[in-house]
Amino acid sequence: MQELVLVQPGQSIDGTPARELERTGAHVEFEARLAECGPLAFRIAQGVLRNAADAEDVAQEALLKAFRSFHRLRDPQKFRAWLVRITFRMALDRRRSAKRREKRETQWAMPELRPSPPSAEALAASSEFQSRLERAMEELPEKLRLVLLLAAMQGYTLEEVSAMLGIPAGTVKSRLFLARKQLAEKLR
Amino acid sequence: MNCQNARQQITDTLAAGQLELAAELTLHVQACAGCREFYTQQAELFRAMGSGLSVMVNLPMPASLLPNVRARLGETEAGRRWLPVLLPAAAVLVIACILAVPLLRRSKVSNGAPVASAPVAGHQEPRISQPEKKPLEQAAVSPAPRPKPVRSVQRKASPRSDESASLPVVLVDPRESAGFAQLAAMVYRQPELGKALLEPVELPAEVSMAIAPLRVPDLEIESLGEMDR
Numbered sequence: 001m002q003e004l005v006l007v008q009p010g011q012s013i014d015g016t017p018a019r020e021l022e023r024t025g026a027h028v029e030f031e032a033r034l035a036e037c038g039p040l041a042f043r044i045a046q047g048v049l050r051n052a053a054d055a056e057d058v059a060q061e062a063l064l065k066a067f068r069s070f071h072r073l074r075d076p077q078k079f080r081a082w083l084v085r086i087t088f089r090m091a092l093d094r095r096r097s098a099k100r101r102e103k104r105e106t107q108w109a110m111p112e113l114r115p116s117p118p119s120a121e122a123l124a125a126s127s128e129f130q131s132r133l134e135r136a137m138e139e140l141p142e143k144l145r146l147v148l149l150l151a152a153m154q155g156y157t158l159e160e161v162s163a164m165l166g167i168p169a170g171t172v173k174s175r176l177f178l179a180r181k182q183l184a185e186k187l188r
Numbered sequence: 189m190n191c192q193n194a195r196q197q198i199t200d201t202l203a204a205g206q207l208e209l210a211a212e213l214t215l216h217v218q219a220c221a222g223c224r225e226f227y228t229q230q231a232e233l234f235r236a237m238g239s240g241l242s243v244m245v246n247l248p249m250p251a252s253l254l255p256n257v258r259a260r261l262g263e264t265e266a267g268r269r270w271l272p273v274l275l276p277a278a279a280v281l282v283i284a285c286i287l288a289v290p291l292l293r294r295s296k297v298s299n300g301a302p303v304a305s306a307p308v309a310g311h312q313e314p315r316i317s318q319p320e321k322k323p324l325e326q327a328a329v330s331p332a333p334r335p336k337p338v339r340s341v342q343r344k345a346s347p348r349s350d351e352s353a354s355l356p357v358v359l360v361d362p363r364e365s366a367g368f369a370q371l372a373a374m375v376y377r378q379p380e381l382g383k384a385l386l387e388p389v390e391l392p393a394e395v396s397m398a399i400a401p402l403r404v405p406d407l408e409i410e411s412l413g414e415m416d417r
Contacts, residue, residue: 027261034257039249047245056250063257133240152241173204180203184233 030070033079034063040080040153041087047149048091049098050134058094062087077163084164088146095138129187136186144179151176189216194223202234 041062045055066073066083073079137145150161151172158176162169194216201209209217209227217224360368375382 030261034254038254038257042249042253043245043247046247047241050244052247052250055247056253056256059249059253060257060260064260067261129236130240130243133237134244137241137244148241149245152238152245154242154246176205177200177203180205180234180237181199183237184199184203184230187233187237 026070029074030067033066033076036076037066037080037083038063041083043153044084044087044146044149045091045094047152048088048095048145054094054098055091058091059087062090081164081166084146084150088142088149092142132187133183136183139186140179140182144175144182147172147175148179148183189213191216191220191223194220195226198223198227198230202230 038059041059042055045058045062046052049055049058062083065086066079069082070079073082137148140148147161147165150156150164151158156164158172159169162172165172189212194213197213198209198217201213208214217227358368358372375385
């Protein structure tokens with residue numbers, strides 16, 4: 001005998017509102033993405049900002065922003081691509097405002113003002129070459145810079161980078177080629 | 189192959205991420221000391237670039253990042269949970285404020301304005317002698333059939349915030365309301381007629397009757413509805 005259950009519209013059989021279930025589902029899905037893409041967001045931000053604390057801030061903001069737009073970013077590939085773009089953009093903005101602030105402070109502060117003590121990662125990468133590399137990276141066009149950063153990340157193939165950026169693998173290759181060449185010219 | 193061309197190819201090869209040079213290029217590098225030196229330098233530069241970039245982007249993610257994101261997500265969710273409650277409440281509050289402003293203004297106006305009082309019967313208060321448009325219009329309209337005149341009397345007695353509180357309301361038998369309305373309109377058009385009506389009438393000596401002024405407190409007011417029953 002067939003059993004029929006009367007369900008109030010907008011609710012599941014056990015009485016949990018459908019919206020609540022949907023929200024819970026979105027949370028579970030987002031949690032999975034968070035674990036997968038959190039490091040990616042941090043690394044992109046770190047590549048631009050070269051300061052772990054700032055990079056963490058930016059990655060956090062980017063991930064929260066991603067959650068707010070999660071309803072239209074359910075597709076994992078779409079999500080990752082969106083996160084890469086938004087993190088890179090936010091990190092660039094942060095870098096620019098930090099530079100402006102730095103400039104202002106340098107102009108108005110006392111000449112003997114000492115620079116802030118370097119962080120552990122700054123000390124680790126404090127060789128002269130590293131600072132030249134950082135400066136040269138900043139001079140690169142944004143498109144080339146992002147490709148270079150993503151390609152330098154461990155664990156991502158060229159195809160994955162192309163999927164992240166939503167561009168053909170051939171375009172990634174040519175951008176990478178141009179980026180390396182321009183960078184080498186600046187460092188020569 | 190000349191050296192300029194060879195150096196260009198060396199750079200391109202390294203920039204493309206290839207480790208080995210083409211056969212022709214290898215032969216030139218082996219034969220030309222300058223190009224060999226250039227190749228060694230460039231290979232070292234590209235290697236350093238690669239490792240420098242790797243150092244730049246492959247830092248371990250701070251352990252606090254994901255817990256912080258989760259905590260802030262929790263805060264956001266808590267805020268969202270209140271939203272469906274807070275939004276209607278805020279809307280109701282705004283509407284209440286919007287409605288309250290004109291009411292407050294009216295009450296201020298009515299506090300300053302005279303409150304309707306005695307002219308219940310129109311005999312003692314010579315309001316008609318001061319022909320104001322509004323009171324008389326109201327008087328002309330209000331006598332229209334009123335099923336429960338008691339209510340209208342009560343309304344007069346209590347001060348109202350409504351603008352109409354300053355207008356006199358006259359208690360008239362429903363059957364005479366049309367006639368009274370005509371009279372009121374006539375008095376409004378001819379104020380001297382109103383004055384004449386209010387002047388004491390001197391009766392001839394042979395007439396042995398007197399008309400006492402109407403006294404409101406003596407009236408026994410009953411609902412017309414009840415009287416009909």
